Structure formats: structure tokens, C-alpha cells
Amino acid sequence: DAKTTQPNSMESNEEEPVHLPCNHSTISGTDYIHWYRQLPSQGPEYVIHGLTSNVNNRMASLAIAEDRKSSTLILHRATLRDAAVYYCILRDVDGGTSYGKLTFGQGTILTVHP
Amino acid sequence: DTEVTQTPKHLVMGMTNKKSLKCEQHMGHRAMYWYKQKAKKPPELMFVYSYEKLSINESVPSRFSPECPNSSLLNLHLHALQPEDSALYLCASSRGQPNTDTQYFGPGTRLTVL
Numbered sequence: 001d002a003k004t005t006q007p008n009s010m011e012s013n014e015e016e017p018v019h020l021p022c023n024h025s026t027i028s029g030t031d032y033i034h035w036y037r038q039l040p041s042q043g044p045e046y047v048i049h050g051l052t053s054n055v056n057n058r059m060a061s062l063a064i065a066e067d068r069k070s071s072t073l074i075l076h077r078a079t080l081r082d083a084a085v086y087y088c089i090l091r092d093v094d095g096g097t098s099y100g101k102l103t104f105g106q107g108t109i110l111t112v113h114p
Numbered sequence: 115d116t117e118v119t120q121t122p123k124h125l126v127m128g129m130t131n132k133k134s135l136k137c138e139q140h141m142g143h144r145a146m147y148w149y150k151q152k153a154k155k156p157p158e159l160m161f162v163y164s165y166e167k168l169s170i171n172e173s174v175p176s177r178f179s180p181e182c183p184n185s186s187l188l189n190l191h192l193h194a195l196q197p198e199d200s201a202l203y204l205c206a207s208s209r210g211q212p213n214t215d216t217q218y219f220g221p222g223t224r225l226t227v228l
Contacts, residue, residue: 032214043118043204043219044157087156093214101170102217104156 004088009109012078020073020108022088027068032091035062035073036102037084044087044104047073083112118220120205126226129195135223137188137205144210146188147217148180151202163188165210195227 005023012018024033034049048055048062050071055062061074075082085107118139127133137146145164149157162170163182171180177199179191188205202222208215 036217038157041221043206043221044217045219046216049216085156091214101159101162102157103159107156 004090004105006086006088006105006108008106009111011111011113012075013113014080015077018075018078018082018110018112020075020086020088020110021070022072023070024088024090025069027090028092030093032093033062033064033068033071034089034091034102035060036087036089036104037082038087038107039081039084047086049091078110078112080112080114083110085109118205118207118218120203120220120223122223123221124224124226126228127192127195128228129197131195132191132193134192135190135203135205135225137190137207137220138186139207139218140186141207141218142185142209143207143218144185145208145215146182147206147208148188148190149204149206149219151204151222153201157204161190192225195225197227200225200227 032049032051035047036044037047038044048057048060050062050064063072087104087107089102121136125133147162148160150160151157159172160174161180166182166185177194181189202224204219204222206217206219208217
């Protein structure tokens with residue numbers, strides 16, 4: 001899988017928007033951008049994914065740059081429950097040697113202050 | 115039911131013990147995964163089962179032996195482990211298209227090898 005780069009940590013205040021960036025300059029045309037998060041003492045959970053267009057769901061929005069070399073996960077109103085490690089992952093739908101793999105990078109530790 | 119359950123939650127074992135970790139899902143998913151997560155590190159894939167057949171072994175030492183008795187169950191048999199094998203072991207499942215599916219994770223089994 002192509003590599004992603006995320007800041008080690010970010011901080012936010014409760015009820016404010018949070019923009020979590022991810023750089024993926026070597027992304028290929030068949031790579032989907034996935035975001036997972038891992039709350040303390042839990043397994044990772046799926047947040048959102050996209051290919052080219054911006055995506056929204058009940059948890060977050062995903063903004064994808066026009067050249068697809070970067071993306072931003074947007075939490076519209078952070079809550080204390082959103083404090084977690086957020087992972088940006090590229091997944092190649094063609095599989096090959098990355099068949100079935102979620103290759104997690106170091107992720108961004110998000111701290112939310114009351 | 116969108117839950118992946120793992121038992122036990124915690125396990126302490128000696129280096130000469132044999133133990134097993136169990137994972138169960140009732141979502142009709144046909145792909146199941148084992149990941150290993152060391153403290154403050156991202157999860158790393160160990161094994162992928164697709165339609166009850168082992169499709170990926172990420173060069174995991176033979177002291178870890180996976181088993182998929184049926185489409186709902188995934189076991190990880192442990193034998194002659196080393197202290198460095200202490201970690202959180204995460205199970206996940208997905209519909210059956212490992213390259214594209216959302217993966218659902220269990221809470222993990224925290225293993226300590228003495």
C-alpha cells in the first residue's frame with residue numbers, strides 16, 4: 001500500500017470542528033482513502049472512505065484534494081468521545097500483494113479538551 | 115448485530131503453556147482477520163481468512179496457529195510463546211471482499227507472556 005503521512009498529535013476543544021490532515025503523495029489511481037479510529041482500550045472502528053469526491057456520513061466528512069495527494073477528515077463538532085487515534089489508510093481495490101490488508105500508519109492522536 | 119466478540123479479554127500465560135484466543139461474529143461475514151498491536155503502535159496484520167480458507171499469513175512464527183472452524187468463528191492457538199509476544203490481539207471481520215470491505219474489529223485480547 002502507498003504510504004500516508006499524518007501529524008503525530010492534534011488538540012481540539014469540545015464542540016469545535018476538527019480538521020485532521022493526511023498526505024499521500026504517491027497515491028495511485030485505484031487507491032481508496034480510508035479512515036479508521038481507535039478509541040482508548042478498544043479495537044479500531046471504520047470512520048469513512050472515498051476515492052475522488054468529498055464524502056459525508058453521520059460520523060464525519062472526508063475532503064479529498066483535486067490531485068488526490070492529500071485529504072482531510074473533518075469532525076464537525078468534536079466531543080470528548082472523539083478522543084482517539086485516527087488512521088488514514090490507502091487501500092488498492094486491485095489487491096495484488098496488498099490483498100485483504102489494512103496497513104496502519106502511526107496515526108494522529110486527537111485530544112479533545114472540555 | 116454488528117459486534118465482533120473476543121474471549122478472553124485478558125490472558126496471562128507462561129512460555130510453556132498452550133492457550134487459545136477465540137473470535138466470533140454473527141454478521142454473516144466471510145472474511146476474518148487477526149492483528150497484533152504492541153503498546154503505542156498501530157495494529158499489524160497477522161492472518162487473513164477468506165471463506166474459511168487461509169489467504170494471507172504475514173510470515174507469522176509457527177508458535178501462532180490460526181484456525182477457522184466455520185464462517186462465524188476464528189481461533190488463534192498459542193504455544194511456546196516468548197515475552198515479546200505480549201500484545202493486544204485484535205480480531206476483525208468483513209463481508210468477504212477483503213480488498214474493499216469495511217473491517218469490523220473486536221475489543222481485543224490483551225496477552226501477557228511471562
